[in-house]
Amino acid sequence: xxxxxxxxxxxxxxxxxxxxxxxxxxxxxxxxxxxxxxxxxxxxxxxxxxxxxxxxxxxxxxxxxxxxxxxxxxxxxxxxxxxxxxxxxxxxxxxxxxxxxxxxxxxxxxxxxxxxxxxxxxxxxx
Numbered sequence: 001x002x003x004x005x006x007x008x009x010x011x012x013x014x015x016x017x018x019x020x021x022x023x024x025x026x027x028x029x030x031x032x033x034x035x036x037x038x039x040x041x042x043x044x045x046x047x048x049x050x051x052x053x054x055x056x057x058x059x060x061x062x063x064x065x066x067x068x069x070x071x072x073x074x075x076x077x078x079x080x081x082x083x084x085x086x087x088x089x090x091x092x093x094x095x096x097x098x099x100x101x102x103x104x105x106x107x108x109x110x111x112x113x114x115x116x117x118x119x120x121x122x123x124x125x126x
Contacts, residue, residue, distance in 0.1 A: 040094035
């Protein structure tokens with residue numbers, strides 16, 4: 001039988017309530033936050049160009065604040081600034097919602113532009 005005591009250095013039983021200040025802390029690894037950020041960027045972009053690489057994120061976490069960098073490829077022509085803004089907003093929203101971290105900065109780097117199939121075909125016929 002397990003006994004619960006309220007004082008001293010005695011071990012607590014399985015049913016004991018531990019005060020908040022004495023509980024452990026959950027730590028989420030940077031790589032986990034990076035995977036969430038990569039997926040959020042993918043969701044924000046929608047359909048990727050046929051030969052485009054999936055978005056890749058790197059993250060630095062410090063005291064529940066995540067700074068994110070996302071590398072991605074986009075189709076061209078498109079509104080690049082608008083698409084990057086969509087990615088930033090969605091990454092901030094999803095990381096905040098899923099891991100409860102503040103995301104004050106999302107740097108988006110466009111690594112490559114892919115010509116849209118219709119635009120490329122039109123250029124070949126000229």
